Amino acid sequence: MLDSYSLLEFLEDYVFYYPLAMSIIWMIGASYFYMRREQGRKTLPELEEYPLVSVLVPARNEEKAIGSTLKAVLASSYPHLEVIAIDDASTDSTAMILQQIESEEANVRVLMLDKNMGKPYALRCGALASKGDILLCIDADAYLDPYALHWIVAHFINGPRVGAVTGNPRVRNRTSLLAKIQVGEYSSIIGMIKRTQRILGKVLTVSGVIAAFRKQAVLDVGLWDTDMITDDINITWKLEKRFWDIRYEPNALCWILVPESFRGLWKQRVRWAQGGVEVIRRHRDIWKSWKQRRLWPVYLEYVLSVIWSYTYVIFGCIWLINLVYPTGWPEVHVLPEWKGSLLAFVCLVQFLVGLSLDKKYERHIPGYLFWVIWYPFAYWLLMALATVYATPRALFRKMGKPAVWTSPDRGLFTKL
Known part of the structure; x- marks a missing residue:
């Protein structure tokens, strides 16, 4: 049976290696899709009917x-x-x-x-x-x-x-x-x-x-x-x-x-996170049918991402408390060490691959690599916090009433 320190080490590894594994999967899958179904498709498809x-x-x-x-x-x-x-x-x-x-x-x-x-x-x-x-x-x-x-x-x-x-x-x-x-x-x-x-x-x-x-x-x-x-x-x-x-x-x-404001972005990501958990809650019956087995990995991946968010936020809180007040709690690592550096490098490669694939649609989009490298530092924390905040709302929200909306902050209205 795992003791508390080995469990802590396991969770630390999970925080770093889960996004690392998903990044590698996304790069391989997206590259294969591009080469198989996207590359070379430049002319409009000819339609026999409209x-x-x-x-x-x-x-x-x-x-x-x-x-x-x-x-x-x-x-x-x-x-x-x-x-x-x-x-x-x-x-x-x-x-x-x-x-x-x-x-x-x-x-x-x-x-x-x-x-x-x-x-x-x-x-x-x-x-x-x-x-x-x-x-x-x-x-x-x-x-x-x-x-x-x-x-x-x-x-x-x-x-x-x-x-x-x-x-x-x-x-x-x-x-x-x-x-x-x-x-x-x-x-x-x-x-x-x-x-x-x-x-x-x-x-x-x-x-x-x-x-x-x-x-x-x-x-x-x-x-x-x-x-x-x-x-x-x-x-x-x-x-x-x-x-x-x-x-x-x-x-x-x-x-x-x-x-284009943190408040608007926060509201959007909370809604996304809450919606995802609501769907997981409503469609949990897929595990009862063997016919739905192809949905199981998608369901499981989303659940693992929620667990990752909670682990990431809890570790961050423990790290901050230990930083300002000696509690005697086990030391946790949230700042990049060798694992964090490896994760940052893989993320950078992922961004480069993704922007390169989309160069077909926007010729100058690879230039946004400079800006997207800030994604792991700002967005990971934001989305983890949004998931932690939204999950209880989704799990305990009384369903049945219409989900109404308000106009979101979408930044400046600019023309193409």
Whole structure:
């Protein structure tokens, strides 16, 4: 049986080697995906048909962004689409702007909700009102690339069991250190994870900012659950459990705004962490069925990441207490020693690989390597704290009530 010191050493090794192992897995998986499914794909796929795509744009208090978002959608090169904007009881001029656009554009419809019911409810309403067999869901501050729908629709045409296709979010506000770090994060963390999960066969979550769904698949799983704080993660798991195929299409670009204040970033990451734990809580029944075995590693990886966050934060607290007050507690190491230096080096290599893979979409993005190297020092602690804070909220939150939203801090509204 392990004594307390050997257990402590094990936990110290876990804090360092868990992210090290995941970094290596992500680099291998993302590189394989790039060479197998991404490299050399430069021309638009030729489509034999152009099925109607219903673009759902839920919005609440988005008067600064909604006009530009719909303008970008309407500028799409895809020839057969309709736009359904859902105003979730906005208290600003969002509804007025949407009604003006509706009066000017024949293929734009607006749904007006009398009460703030949250994004999942708005998406349910939009899906039920839609005419298309494919639903593209984008955020109200996102700029859709003109050719994104061609890349997305090709998956649905060629794969009858494709239930969802998630696109490639690109950060467009890059004026602050936080925003520049997130530019690298979306390439060297989020993009690499999605590539790797696609190779392994199970994508943990589509990107809520740009995700397309086969309407038949969404209806098959009962639409979006209105009581989940993160609609994108939950709908992905519902589709996976019904054996619909989830794909990642890096050529489907969408330009987004990210938080540029610590408060805004904290609120976003707490919501992400809470949503992830809520999904783990709701879908814990996958362990009862052998048919769901391919989801077990994804489930386990998320649980291990939560354990890592708690261990990391607890070790940090013990280290700080020992630093200012001699308690006699066992010494723990949180500052880089040889293991920390090794981890920092591997992370740097991961960032370099991720930015290099995305050079295809942004030629100058490798230049953000200087900014993303701050990720381990600032973001690891932030995300660990967010997970520690959000996990009890997710585990003990009374489910059933609509998960409503407030407009987040997304930084400065800049044009491409």
